[in-house]
Amino acid sequence: MTLPPDGLPPNPNPRKPAFSLPAGACDSHCHIYGPFARFPLPADRSFNPHEVPETALRAVHDRLGFARAVIVQSQGHGFDHGPVLAALRDHPGRYRAVALIRRTDSEETIAAFDAAGFCGVRFSFLPHLGGEPDLDLVREVIAKVKPFGWHVAIHVAGHDIVRHAPFIRSIDATVVVDHMARPPVAEGADGPATTMLRSLIDKGNIWAKISGADRLSKEGPPYRDAISIAASLVRHAPERIVWGSDWPHVNLHGPMPDDGELVDLLAQVVPDEAVRHRILVDNPKELFGFP
Template sequence: MSTPFTKTPGWLDWYQNPSEPAFALPPGTVDTHCHVFGPGAEFPYAPERKYTPCDASKDQLFALRDHLGISRNVIVQATCHGADNSAMADAVKASGGRARGIATVRPDVTDAELAVLDEAGVRGVRFNFLKRLVNSAPKDDLAVIARKIAPLGWHIVIYFESQDLAELEGFFGSLPTPLVVDHMGRPDVTQSVDGPEFGRFLRFVERHDVWVKVSCPERLSVSGPPALDGEREAYTDVVPFARRVVEEFHDSVLWGTDWPHPNLTDHMPDDGLLVSYVPHVAVTSELQQKLLVDNPMRLYWPGEWV
């Protein structure tokens, strides 16, 4: 995975030999949150990036897709590429119709540029509010972008910390498109699932046109990955939060791997175990079908959803 760039110190490379999942994904499963990084020699990383990753190419992503039994991907523009969507769009176009894209654009993006992205398979843009990943997220600029993409029928993916929702909720509610929330709004899983912070998030989802990704337990967990001796299962402290979202909003939940798992420094998850985690949060075959197939197909491939 060599590149002309120097990887950020402490960066963990993605898991090279994922296990065979103990849970068989239903046919048509969509991974709605994954990325490609470069390769940097072909698709250089942005000068303003906050981190320099290892390479993670479209071919490697598609190999993981096939290994895990996933049918389709939604490839989210990585912040290390800034607003140059070339690597993401290239991967979407190379998928043979089996991928969609989420772009990052600037307020001065033209209608012609948006049309090119739409033709490539892009179906939304991402607004990132994590200060460790972006310098700023000026709401006026983001509102301009939202008005430009609304006629295309795109949606907006929002990434924020749970404690910031009170400040951001009014802005989110003003946006003229459907919203997709990354990683359940990053709840603090040391708090109660019945507590006020997560309750605010649930009420936000209930009041607005919102889809929720029950993704990234490895990023939210305090209890961590499974114990080597088998005495502890993976990410058990995240399960009550994800299960609550799946059960309350079963028609608007989505799932994703977050491969290649950017900005993790304590451990790198085995993607096979992330698949095996699914039945802990979607406990019936009906809920699994909605989470993994029906909902993402309705959002990203509506012409093919039955």
Template sequence: MEFTKTSGWLDWCAVPSKPNFKLPAGAIDAHCHVFGPGGEFNYAPERKYTPCDASKHQLYALREHLGFDRNVVVQATCHGADNRALLDALRNSAGKARGVATVRRSVSDAELQAMHDAGVRGVRFNFVKRLVDFTPKDELLEIAGRIAKLGWHVVIYFESVDLPELWDFFTSLPTTIVVDHMGRPDVAKSVDSSEFELFLTFMREHPNVWSKVSCPERLSVTGPKALSGERNAYADVVPFARRVVEEFPNRVLWGTDWPHPNLKDHMPDDGLLVDFIPHIAPTSELQQKMLVDNPMRLYWPEEV
């Protein structure tokens, strides 16, 4: 089937630079996606956008180029609950990828077990209204209870202004919870703002809550401006991500978010994104935890 990419959205960077920052051995890109290819894995009829194709082969080539050892592939909203592209990527990763799926209440126990065998270790609940239609919370809570038996976790994607109304639901989930991109804080506000402080309180009060400190290109207002002579620092995002990394060093993850869907203003160079890491995790100890120890503990616990 032919698919036409949503107008105005950028393609991923075809020739990323080589990062200056040397990743620690065993580093894991803990948030990335595969899109299609649409001719092989159809995009969902209910999708809010149509991306450019971004295959497993291109993802794993990027992994080698940047210096990562493994990937965590997250189901893309454009594929809905059809996880075939994700599962295909995991099964063809030589054990170097684990996944986060999207499932519906109708999923069978046998299907969940097959996903587990392929490398899925979590499910994603998306609350960003411009990307997905609302799923009833009772259905999501039922799914969370079922996947908890497999030792999976729940990844939640929401925007910071919506945390107060989602708080009670999130705290009722019976699993580890991983928040995408710090809950998308408004970095035009102070890092000491009540809005961001509420997110930090959420993590302080609930030790089962982890956070990805990724996607500065989505959060930044200033864009990829240099910081102290360094390239691509996304300086306005640094204080937020660094606060989370330093306060919760054992509960943070980082990922490229390749192939960066839904971007219109600029498409990040993935090599430059890697050079953002030492600004938010300035010591080798913090880098080791964020890039190796934490994702291994969550996605490959049998090897820890």
């Protein structure tokens, strides 16, 4: 039986941003699903996504002005990385990727992923994505990918960034905290979660993605209540910040964001054009190893 998708499909016609993105701009966090006739959804998925394959992602990026992207393997496809591997193979240089790796995955599997263009491994601590993982198993996987120089993506929410700060500090690799650690937006830029994230960034090997403003916001579009949190991270360490759309915004049940509006929000978060260039072009090239 085919189950209905969780949440809504992405906005099919995002507006063009009000400003032109720099050449080589990178969307550092997005996902793809399908086509399901070629890549059926596996039984071990944690939710049911809409069918939005690489062709749909590329059309959105071409409209918005992104030349590069980092595709994050989603638990909607479980551990079947087929769609992402195909995107990497068919568009070399345009995409890099982040994998989901198990302790049972062989060194040969990880080496093949690395050769294809994967450059990171992700761990989610959110209940609807499987809950908090066993940290000993996480450490085993980090040790597996360490010889390949991959970064470690951490997906936490609320005050979990505070609770897991000792573990995050202990990671002997480059760390990327997804979606600004999804802090409670009402606490603002000086709340415990964002204050801790800035402290972690000070360690030197820890980065943050200013993405997911639509998930943080309580006001809704144009998400101005999330600006102060993102802007505080940019002011604190612009050299370790990247931006992501989070397209196609899975598991959202309210109005879907307009991705052009999310890009325009970046101009408010980062009004300085040179700093935007760093966040959209220079930093992703360094962090993800684009050619």
